[in-house]
Amino acid sequence: MNRYAAWLRGIMPSNPNMRNEKLRAVFEGLGFDGVGSLLASGNIVFGSPETDMAAMESRIQAALRAELGIGGGTIIRSRDELRALVDSDPFPGLTHGRGTYLTATFIKSRPESPPPALPEALQSSVRLVGYDRPAATLLAIIDNNVAGTPNHMAWLESVYGKDITTRTWLTVQKVLAKL
Known part of the structure; x- marks a missing residue:
């Protein structure tokens, strides 16, 4: 299972549709595993056997727009990319x-x-x-x-x-x- 971070753009915690529990529910509804959130500014972690990050970004963003009205944007990086960056x-x-x-x-x-x-x-x-x-x-x-x-x-x-x-x-x- 691959692990990813999704950086969501335009998240405002004061908007009820942008709260972490709703964001996590969208990711879980898409079939992602081990979904978690960090802080209240659109930082979501998840697991998936998929490797096409651009396709996942598009699928996540379409679901966020359709289910919660969030159109800000989604950028994904793999755990390996983030590990190398931090290291x-x-x-x-x-x-x-x-x-x-x-x-x-x-x-x-x-x-x-x-x-x-x-x-x-x-x-x-x-x-x-x-x-x-x-x-x-x-x-x-x-x-x-x-x-x-x-x-x-x-x-x-x-x-x-x-x-x-x-x-x-x-x-x-x-x-x-x-x-």
């Missing part, structure tokens, strides 16, 4: 905090190359650490003490479109531990 230790010696907000942005399209250079306006608040090609994940450190940080997400969407989702490095580690 690469992209933030050596850094601790997640206000001045060093460690992030991982998962990109659905799985581009082969890293993003272009950051716009000058973001360089004082964002440092791109690297791009992990196997997990299609952009790793960055954000300084939330600097004004203008929200523009980082707008820049990411201008480069990759809306089929991306960002999680803190701590969340990525917790999801991997739950897998």
Whole structure:
């Protein structure tokens, strides 16, 4: 049995249809095994003998839209991809905090190359650490003490479109531990 993490985009815990128990029920209804959730922001773990992640993403997203009215997007990564990503230790010696907000942005399209250079306006608040090609994940450190940080997400969407989702490095580690 393969283990996967599904990163759901656009989840708002205040919406009754987006609560973890309803999200888990959709995954269970699709026949996935060992379904679990972490935090209240669309982090679902599950097992499946399937290996076609793009097909699973499409099937999950169609079910979320049909059953709960959620149209935000679904991005899946395997346990092996997440294990290799975490084991690469992209933030050596850094601790997640206000001045060093460690992030991982998962990109659905799985581009082969890293993003272009950051716009000058973001360089004082964002440092791109690297791009992990196997997990299609952009790793960055954000300084939330600097004004203008929200523009980082707008820049990411201008480069990759809306089929991306960002999680803190701590969340990525917790999801991997739950897998």
